[in-house]
Amino acid sequence: MEHHGQLHRKINHMWDLVVMQAREQLRAAKQRRKGDRLVVACQEQTYWLVHRPPPGVPSVLEQAPERGSCTARRVLMNADFYKREIECCRRALGRTRVKSSVSLEAYLKFSNQHRPHDPIMSGCLPSNPWITDDDTYWAMNAPRVAEPTQLRVERWAFSFQELLQDPVGRAHFMDFLRKEFSAENLSFWEACKELRHGGQAQVPALVDAVYQQFLAPGAARWVNIDSQTMERTLEGLRRPHRYVLDAAQLHIYMLMKKDSYPRFLKSDMYKALLAEAVIPPETKRRVFPFMWKPRRSSPSPALLPASASGDCAAAPGGPGGGPGEA
Incomplete structure (x- = not known):
């Protein structure tokens, strides 16, 4: 009963939210002008004409989906069922498969061959x-x-x-x-x-x-x-x-x-x-940034170790002391 009460309160809360949203939409629709209401109605009708299901397909807007029956899909666990399962597993074990290492090695070989x-x-x-x-x-x-x-x-x-x-x-x-x-x-x-x-x-x-x-x-x-x-x-x-x-x-x-x-x-x-094949000379450097060699640059002061930053801070004063010393 306790769980039933919790579910009832949750459904009531969701229903209150739906009713509130519907009232707000109705109030906003009444405040619109007549021309705007006609445009919105035409847009909604056009949407459902375009997105309606094809002939022969059930529409959830017209009829609710049928509830599935668990008894109809229940499988009878007898000897024939297990025989079919064993035969299916035997066929699966006999099926040829490629190891992931072999396929990755072939993919790597293909990439290295076609990269140039x-x-x-x-x-x-x-x-x-x-x-x-x-x-x-x-x-x-x-x-x-x-x-x-x-x-x-x-x-x-x-x-x-x-x-x-x-x-x-x-x-x-x-x-x-x-x-x-x-x-x-x-x-x-x-x-x-x-x-x-x-x-x-x-x-x-x-x-x-x-x-x-x-x-x-x-x-x-x-x-x-x-x-x-x-x-x-x-x-x-x-x-x-x-x-x-x-x-x-x-x-x-x-x-x-x-x-x-x-x-x-x-x-x-x-x-x-x-x-005797032609090897064309390169006349222009490659323009893609991931093909350039990374340029060497000095490290940022923010990334220096603590000891190095301490030495840099002491360097301006020199061994004779800073400007505050006599």
């Missing part, structure tokens, strides 16, 4: 075109350049996707594949990419052209794919669409990634490109 290539963390060479009138940075890192920069060539070794995304890197990789008599793999990958992003009206003609050039028996630039992928591709050619060659493209992509790409990074061609 981040314009914010390492600055732009030869200068920052966003704060200067020199646009040499954009000219040297254009999609098509005669001589790539050293940082650009280094990024090709990060991943195979980095190499294919760079038009200059893809062109040099094509030259390497021509020397190994496997340039048709990259040409097939480019043709599939063009098919995926081409117009819908040209899809049947492009699919037939790619098939006749790379996949048909006796094709001029035949690519080697496994029988299962070939069967899936031939089945999809009956009703050609822009994604019909995705399986064959993925097979050739993995073949180049695991076989041709590592040999390209170890080849003399890539080493020569890395040695």
Whole structure:
């Protein structure tokens, strides 16, 4: 009864507060002019029209939420329940997980690898075109350049996707594949990419052209794919669409990634490109304050130790005493 009385008094206090606020709002509304009252009423109606729930969703303003039943959600603790729990725990234990130390080490390696290539963390060479009138940075890192920069060539070794995304890197990789008599793999990958992003009206003609050039028996630039992928591709050619060659493209992509790409990074061609790459000289100091080296300054007198402050106070008087001494 004591707790019930406390709850009753608390609810009464809250209700008194609500009534008082309502009376104050009513008094303020009566004191408003007629035009202001119309504006407030229109604003309130507009608010509820905009924020009303979508059709089919219950509105708490029209009906109260139904009280949940504890008996309906009660779980029967029998043998079957515990068997399901044990099986769920076994599957959770067998699930592969990555240790936090391994993931943090990979994240640290990724950060250290990409830090020299981040314009914010390492600055732009030869200068920052966003704060200067020199646009040499954009000219040297254009999609098509005669001589790539050293940082650009280094990024090709990060991943195979980095190499294919760079038009200059893809062109040099094509030259390497021509020397190994496997340039048709990259040409097939480019043709599939063009098919995926081409117009819908040209899809049947492009699919037939790619098939006749790379996949048909006796094709001029035949690519080697496994029988299962070939069967899936031939089945999809009956009703050609822009994604019909995705399986064959993925097979050739993995073949180049695991076989041709590592040999390209170890080849003399890539080493020569890395040695002959352009290193732009720095013409303007970095402007970001967290990249500057901290300047050395004298310590503040307020931070000096007590002994040092005492020595400084005694220094003006000197060993012969202050001006008060005779």
